Amino acid sequence: MLEIVGIIAGIVAATSILLFGSRGLVDLVRGIADRKKRVNDHSSTVQESIEAVTSPPTIPDSTERPPSLLTEIPAVSTGAVFVGRKRELATLKSALEDAVAGRGRVVMLAGEPGIGKTRIVEELASYATATGSQVLWGRCYEDSGAPPYWPWIEVMRARVRDFDASQLLEQMGPGAAHIAEIVPEVRVKLPGLAAPPELEPEQARFQLFDSMTTFLANTSRLQPLVLALEDLHWADTSSLRMLDFLGSRIANTHLMVVGAYRDEEIPPEHPLSQTLGSLSAEPSFRLETLRRFSAEETASLIEATGGLPPTEDLVQRIQGHTEGNPMFVGEVVRLLEEQGGLDSSEADKGAALEVPESVRAVTRQRLRGLSAECNQTLLSAAVVGREFDFGLLRRLFPDATEAEVTDALGEATRVRLVEELPRQPGRYQFSHSLIQQALAESLSTTARAQTHADIALALEAHYGDRVDTHAVEMAYHFTESQAILGPGRAAHYELLAGESAYTGHAYEDALAHFQSGLTVKGVPFTGNEPAPDAEAAALLFGQGRAQSATLETYEQPLAIASSRRAFDYYDAVGDSERMVFVSESHGRAIARMGSSGVIPMISRALETVPGDSIAAGRLLSLLGRFIGLEDGDYDAAQNTIKRALEIARKQGDEAAEIQALISSAVVNAYEINWRAAIKDGLRALDLVNNIKDPRIEILVRSFCVYPQIATGALEHAKRNAADMLVLAKNLRELLPLSGALWCSELAARLSGEWQVSRDFNDQCLEITPHDVRPILTRTTMEYEVGDFDQGDTYLELLRERLRQTQSGPTLEYGFATLAIPVVSRISGADLGFDVASQSAEVVLNSPSSTLFITSMARAGLALMAVQIDDGAAAGAQYRELEPLRGTILAWTMAGDRLLGIVAQSMGELGKAASHFEDSLSFCRDGGFRPELAWTCCDYADLLLERNNEADRAQATSLLNESLGISTELGMRPLIERVLYRQKSLGT
Incomplete structure (x- = not known):
């Protein structure tokens, strides 16, 4: 039961991504x-570039700001030169x-x-x-x-x-x-x-x-x-x-x-x-x-470091060699101190000083004055890293006594090459990373690899049973020493390090470790050949999961391909459990229109489990969702989901039933079968009360909100959206909160509550800037209220999403096809018909496009045709748009208003009037006030075109109603449109 709940929780993100569009960028x-x-x-004002924030701070006038209490307290010296x-x-x-x-x-x-x-x-x-x-x-x-x-x-x-x-x-x-x-x-x-x-x-x-x-x-x-x-x-x-x-x-x-x-x-x-x-x-x-020191500052540093005021010639010589780099200056002064050159008469006379040309050279010269034991200790410590442990050094030098290692470190500490870390007995660090780098680089490649090998073996012995919890450290040293120790343990620890990073949500690091392990084993990152062994399969599956977490949605086939190679290995050795796990992992993480490569894996995994098992039910539920969205085969998808529901109900597993109902709701929504989606959502909502999982409840309620809005039940949708938001704020998780915010934004926007909608939209985009839905709704809202500059900004973001999305029947392509003609009609300008037309062509040429996406494409083509007075082209889309009657199209405009506009352009004025009447009823009953105002104006245009006395009277009434609503809501473009028509009527 808990396993199923976890899987359903995973669908929260997957379905959100499906509805959001692709991620990032x-x-x-x-x-x-x-x-x-x-x-x-x-x-x-927000600074738009880094350069803009580098100017010196302005000291405020004393009248603008009370004096600082902090400035009354003098700084406490750290004991070091500043x-x-x-x-x-x-x-x-x-x-x-x-x-x-x-x-x-x-x-x-x-x-x-x-x-x-x-x-x-x-x-x-x-x-x-x-x-x-x-x-x-x-x-x-x-x-x-x-x-x-x-x-x-x-x-x-x-x-x-x-x-x-x-x-x-x-x-x-x-x-x-x-x-x-x-x-x-x-x-x-x-x-x-x-x-x-x-x-x-x-x-x-x-x-x-x-x-x-x-x-x-x-x-x-x-x-x-x-x-x-x-x-x-x-x-x-x-x-x-x-x-x-x-x-x-x-x-x-x-x-x-x-x-x-x-x-x-x-x-x-x-x-x-x-x-x-x-x-x-x-x-x-x-x-x-921070800039380099001037000669005056260099002189001050020399005096503070060496204890004596330097001659001008000495300052110029050191400044010339170091160019005012404070550390370089300090190291040169210490070197000269050690060599007795700072206070010598030769220095005072300006005799030639041999000043090294780099900090690394200074470091090497300073090491010459140290004992061989100290040098060897520091070289090994440098390979360990900036920080190192006394106990580890003891293991690296088993023939040395504790006192000898202590003396070596004491020698290095006295000349300030290393320092003991405060409150960490036995822990040391190099005084500067450049010193550690200079030491490590002084070793030959072979010597460095041997030192890494010594460290790796010493750490393995030191950590004992706890070694796996230090996998990152072990992977580093074993990988660097594979020429000495071989690839076996390096690959093992890279796999453990990758899993550790993935568990800690450091997905980029996880990917690097998995790929390092594959490199060690000689397994290519890409290709079609199955993994050669179990460890390689685990690394490839790790690579696939890490890629899934870091790549854009349109790049997800790369992640699927990685996991498919692991899947094929598990298939070859008969490991059904891992086959199911691989299939479900990507089934939850990927949700897109177009071929992802998940369907073949799910189908094959199904063949390896009992037909009436819970595992089969889970796989069938996922398979049905992917068939509906990727293949565009509604009947096959619902038949598959039906089998999943039968298994869940037979087993009495409510969590599995919810999973199947969610898949059914997704498929129904993308087929514009809104009433069936509502039925799925309400049934799942009844079951959620027994699961008590807020993530699942948020997702289920979202599949009540979407179809309720689409079918005109705006008040019901608002209540569900409000409940979602309460749950999401308590949960404090990214995608549930984003989804709840967008549902609340959508309900507010369609009601004409602009500021409320903006607030929700801002919050939504702040946490999920990749979400294409609030970009769409914000674009249309800003144009509706006449803020064309802001509208242009969000429209460009929508275009950016389009450019970053793989060509196909995706939300990005559907939204671009629809939004551009909608806002062009509001503004009276062509805002990218070429982009919209190309996007529509991509959608309509795809054999797997869902009705939800194709309807946006056809609506966009129809609206563009209307705006260029091509009634025949608009009419070509009319029949395909009829399923939009009694709905809101893609949360943008009433389907009946769209049909009325298209019918009018075809010269079918009676049919257009019927559609506008239906739109008036739909908007009034549902409370869609902005859409009602637009319907009144568009219907008035039709009546004025018919131009009889009764029609003119009704048009006058509709324009008055439109003006009242648009004035109250501040819809400037519509106000101007209505006033122009009223002027032509003489009213």
Whole structure:
């Protein structure tokens, strides 16, 4: 029973994707509503590019802002040298002051390696601690085997330590279970915590991000928090997505995020570039680029580091070699100190100094002054990573005594090449990542691989039975040492690391691990050949699932192809259970019109299970849905679903019955069989009360809302939409909330409640910017109220969705075909008939197109024909549009009004009048006020064309009614149209 409930919950996402269209790539929509709101509020204009936020901060006039309490407290010294950076530090302190006041801030520090990014953050951290804030550090590492989300795991661990169990549960709330998926310490403190529900990838990641953001925001009310994120150029994609998510929601918190990255290592295609582009649209964001030191600042640093004022000649020599890079300057000064060159008479006389040409060269020269034991220890530690453990070094040098390893590390610590981590006995880190890199790069390829092998074996022995929980670290070292140890364990740990990353919703990292495992085994990523063995099959299926979570909908056949190779292996060895699992995994995750490749897998899996089993019922339910949507075969789809219903009822399994009813409702909706869809939805709603799962109830109610709106039962739809929204807000999951918001938006828009509709639309697009439905409805709404600029913005987003979608009978193609002629008719301009015509051709030429999609295409062609006065072309679509009588077409216009417009263009005025009368009744009875106003105007046009006395009187009445509604609702284009007609009537 629980298994079936989990599968149905998966359909929530799948069906939502089906109705939403394809995923991703519409970053243009992000924050549109917020920008407009800020303009209306006369608040700060959103910066449209990173360059726009790099200007120096404006110091406010004392009359505009009370004096800061924080500035009265002097900064506390960290004990380390700090020179220059007064303006940048002032910016950071100002941002901290804002965060303390409840105006969260994100500040990014960019600059070359060694420019002082970490040092200025340390200075801020010292100041923040002294003024009552808590600083939480998160670091990113290059190729160190750190798991996904590592900087956030560090931040969360540090914060979790501050609370006992009851406090932690209070601050985390229902999000505790989601956070525990990547922060095990949460479950240690809360051992009775239930496992989170199984969700589709996009929902699961949203839930994790929302839970972590909520926890940090909640606890920042107890004490302001500074989150210091270092080396973001090495951050994994999932960590950057979390940063983006938090940054968009930080404004009303007591949080400050300060991040540092090397700008020279961030090309446009780097994930961090995308994150920065997104964050730059937020008024809470600021970017500071750290520049090299001037000669005066270099002199100050030399004096502070070496303890003596330098000669001008020495300053010029060091400045010339280092070009003012603070770390380079510091390392050169330390080298000269060690060589006795800083205070020598030769230096004072300006004698030639041998200054190395790079930080790496400085590091190598400094190592020459250390013992051989210290050098060997540091070389091995550098291969481990920026941070390393004393215990691991002991294992790497079994012949050395503990005292000898301690002495070696002490020697390196004294010359500040490494440092012991505070509050972490036995843990060390290199004082700068450049030092670690220089050491690691000094090893030959063979020596580095051998060191990785030594580390891998030492870690395996060290972790013992817990080794699988360190799969990412193990995968890194075994993969790097496969030339020494062979590919076997490398592939094993890459598989475990991939599964761990996938479970933690780090799908990009999971994909990298699965593909690394395939590479190790010599298995190509693409192709048709089955997996050669069970491990390869698991890696291919992992690749397929990770691709499904990260690729656009139109790219999903790539994911299916990966999993099909695993499926074929399981088929060959007779593993029916895994065949079913593979089929259902993609059956839940994919929902699109056009061939996905899922149907053959489901059909074959069905042959391997008992015909009357619950597994057969689940597969039949999925198969029926895909036959209806991909093959466009309504009868075959419903016959298949009927068999699934029979099995569910025979077994007495209500969850399986709900699954089948949902599939039936989907197929009925896409065949415009709205009344059957309502029947399915209401039956499923009766059963949901026994399941008690809000996800399923939200989905079921959505299949009451859609057909209720389509058939004119707007008030019933509003009640269901309101119930959905309550459930979704309590659930706090991405796709259920998005679906509930859109249902509420739709009901409000069709009632003429524009601002309510906009608010829901803004929220919907904020969390699911890929959702093509609110893009469609927002486009038409903005044109209806006469805001053509906003309408153009959303119409371009719709076109963008079209460009990013694979050619076929999809929602994107259907919506483009319909929306362009609809808004063109409102505006009186051709807004892309060529695009609409091409889209219609794609839809109508597809043999698998559903009636819902083809109706949009035919309606669009008919409306374009009307607007160019081609009655014959419009008439060619009339018969095919008759099923739209008594419905709302694609949540855009009344089917009867459309038929009336088409009939009028054909010269069938009597038939047109009948359609308009039906539309008047439909709109009045249902409460579709904007559509009623348009129907009144269009019907008046027909009556004026007939032009007899009775018709003119009725036309006058209809125009008055239309003007009253449109004036009340602020429908400017319609108002102008009506006034023009009234003027021609002399009224």
